[in-house]
Amino acid sequence: MKTSEWLKKYDIRLKKGLGQNFLSNSNVSHEIVQKSEIDENDVIIEIGTGNGILTEEIAKNAKKVITFEIDERLKPLLEERFEDSQNVEIHFEDFLNADLSKFKDISKLKYIANIPYYISSRILEKIFEESPKFEYAIFMFQKEFGHRLMAKSKKSYSPLSIFVQTYCTVEKIMDVSRNNFIPIPKVDSVILKFNPLYKYVEEIDPKDFMKFVHMCFSKRRKTIKNNLKGIIPDAEKYLTEVQIDPSSRPEDIPLETYIQLYKMISSKHLM
Structure with a gap:
């Protein structure tokens, strides 16, 4: 059955407050799974089962799908759709409250999901900070948000970009037109792949580092020197030591340089 037919059968009206598109x-779901190169040994965690269209496609290829859905109105629909699918495990709970440590013994763990925009940042934070090691995550976002995650400099570059790139490399997989959703959203989407990069988080305290980055970006239109001068004594001296022009704006400084600056400042206990 089509998505619209499933929803009509169970008289389900989608809630804007839950970001339900x-x-x-x-x-599209077939292409996502194809590009994900799932094999029969993979265990996939999906966030937001929805009507199960992506879940169904993943289940055809993976060893197991563990999928989370917050809206219990979808329970009868999903129970019918997956009554014969032995490798689909549905949790009707908020993923943000889930205990991810219980997945620590899974050897080939991956994430695939179409994430509601309003909780995109919080889901990324939870996975990077709490998840056991995983092979990759493939997520669909609103296009503008996705571009912020990939940005290396300039207008779209932000503490969010730095946070994500501290944990992972990010690559674009494909664009998805808004016309592939019910109801049709106002913007198009993009699918990104996150490949874990553990070297940075082994060198620094990620949470403390991000506090520092937020200080650096406290006033985007100010220079990095002005943003730090009230916090760090002799800010210009330390910026120069790591070859940052004190007149640079926060969005002009690459991640690796921020990490260098943070490591030097934290080693001298200047914050």
């Missing part, structure tokens, strides 16, 4: 084109 359900994928309605099975060709």
Whole structure:
């Protein structure tokens, strides 16, 4: 059945407050799974089961799908859709409250999801900070948000960009038109792949580092020197030591340089 038919059968009206824009084109879900290169040994965690269109496609290829859905109104729909699927495990709970440590013994763990925009940042934070080691995460976001995650400099570059790139490399997989969803959202989407990069988080305290980055970005239109001068004595001296022009703006400084600056400042207990 089509997405619209499933929803009509169970008289389900989608809630804007839950960010419910359900994928309605099975060709898109098939392409996502194809590009994900899932194999029969993979355990996939999905966030936001929705009507199950992506879940169904993942289950055809993976060893197991562990999927989380916050909206219990979808329970009868999903129970019918997956009654014969032995490798689909549905949790009707808020993923943000889930205990991810219980997945620590899974050897080939991956994430795939179409994430509601309003909790995109919080889901990324939870996975990077709490998840056991995983092979990759493939997520669909609103296009503008996705571009912020990939940005290396300039206008779209932000503490969010730095946070994500501290944990992972980010690559674009594909664009998805807004016309592939019910109801049709106002913007198009993009699918990104996150490949874990553990070297930075082994060198620094990620949470403390991000506090520092937020200080650096406290006033985007100010220079990095002005943003730090009330916090760090002789800010210009330390910026120069790591070859940062004190007149640079926060969005002009790459991640690796921020890490260098943070390591030097934290080693001298200047914050």
